[in-house]
Amino acid sequence: MHLAAWPVFLPLIAGFIVLFAKAKGLLWQRVINLLAVSGLIILSVALIKESSSGAHQVYLLGNWVAPFGIVLVLDQLSALMVAITSVLALAALAYAIATDTDANGAHFHVMFLILLFGLNGAFLTGDLFNLFVFFEVLLLASYGLLLHGGGRLRTKAGLHYVIINMVGATLFLFAVGALYGILGTLNIADMAAKVAVLPEQDSALVAAAGLLLLVVFGIKAALFPLYLWMPIAYSNTAAPVAALFAIMTKVGLYAIIRVHGTIFGDDAGSLANYYMPWLLGLGLLTLMLAAFAVMASTKLREQVAYLVLASVAILLIAVGLNNLLALSASLYYIIHSTLIAGGLFLLADIISRGRGSFEDRFETGYAMPGAILIGAMFMFGAVAITGIPPLSGFFGKVLILSASLDHEWSGLVLGVVLVASFLMIITMARTGSLLFYNVLPASETDTTSADNDASSEAPNRISVIAVISLFAMSPLMVLFAQPITAFTESAAKQQLDSKRYIESVLSKQAVEAGKE
């Protein structure tokens, strides 16, 4: 079966086709891209079905056996991540097409597909160096997307983003080199097996290299103190790109769960879970700072970027709690926070267009066209992301907090999460009333309003549907909470059972010639 390889190669092949379809015009590129992303959604349903048996599907690239060749490993966690990515990508793409964002520069669709190629590759690979290569692929595509459309602020944000990620790539190579020098392998399963029987004198060096790797993934996941690039980059790029980038911080988190969780899991001897206090402590610090930054934001898009940061921090805390229920809860929260954050970035763009020259700055402006619909959507999104009942953010937080009760830091975790959520609820209420209630009266708008009306845009129907379909996932996640938590729990169980991961990867036999 080639199922595990398809989500990696489909966007790559489609990317090449789109590149050649450029001469045919934008319509062809859009159609091909939409087909490819819809194909990815169908594929990810198949992947989830295939993986829910609980067995690891191992795909040997080039038919080379595990520690010597590169493997792709499909399990429930990676299937889930691929599925979230493709749903988010479809909404972002629909929005980009509806608002003609893709016409603002060349190669939007190519870079979009290559970004999906890198993301899916990073989710499915079972090899540390291959993970580095896929990181670079997705970063290079994201550089192009971030700068798509141009502009002074965007160029400045892009420069920071590129430089910090190049430093991150260098650190990644140092960590990979040090780990290879001691363990003699780069296959994640094989590394985990080697770390379990590591001689005492090498453990300090492996621990240092592992923490260096945590810094690299921390840059991607926007962990304190490495998050400063993230709100600037996210709030200055085009809306569909920012929405798609909502999954990019989760790639760092996924890499921590996959690489550190497998290599330094419960069986790692003296190094078992030694990185967890770092994750938990820095996660708490990041959450508190993110909540303050949400309050201090002066633009809606900046505020949404900090809300994304807060959701990543909650995820880091959940992973740092280091138990089965918390990991399962964090997977539930990943689905919720990625889709809602993506929707909020799109909604912020609709609001920014509707307010004309006021854009998304927190200043008293004129009422925007379609304010009732947009305001209702904003309230819905704000309720979901801040975690007020009855939407999925509340359930995710309840699951995480109830998993923290047995932890020795439970008081601190409860306090920080609740206080930060409270601050964010107040701030979002203020933002909503400022944008939708506290508007300038129409009677005062004589000459200036004419200019203002000319520059403000009524929301486009497809773009509204894209946002609503992302937000609709939140009540759906509440309605189907039972099957979803059953899935995330079995995914968490599978991820924590690193012995089975090692065994299924290393025991995979090569396919004999002529057989499938």
Next chain:
Amino acid sequence: MEWLLALVIGVLTATGVYLTLRARTFPVVLGLTLLAYGVNVFLFAMGRLTIGYPAVIDPAAETYSDPLPQALVLTAIVIAFGMTAFLIVLALKARGELGNDHVDGLDLAEDELPLEKRNYTKEQKQHSKLIQQESKE
């Protein structure tokens, strides 16, 4: 032999870190390049140093040098090369659009401001006026 290699990696990395922390884009690009050189040599050294042994199968050889780090270094070189090329183009674009080559700051650099607005001491102002006059002549 080992100490020489370790020294090279250390010096490359230290200069790379220093230059990356500079405020202008060109030193930063140079710094990232030096860091990439340092990490490439480091990766290569992680396969252990051997002299005169083949990396691929040779029945006559008594032992092999590790081929994997060589493959890793090749990949890393290509990626770093591509990224550096991209960064140089981006730095040039930023120089054009932002009006200065500072890594952060939309504001003009000190020496790009009109002379009255500069935060210079009197002597410095006279000095830069002299230089401007000289360059006009």
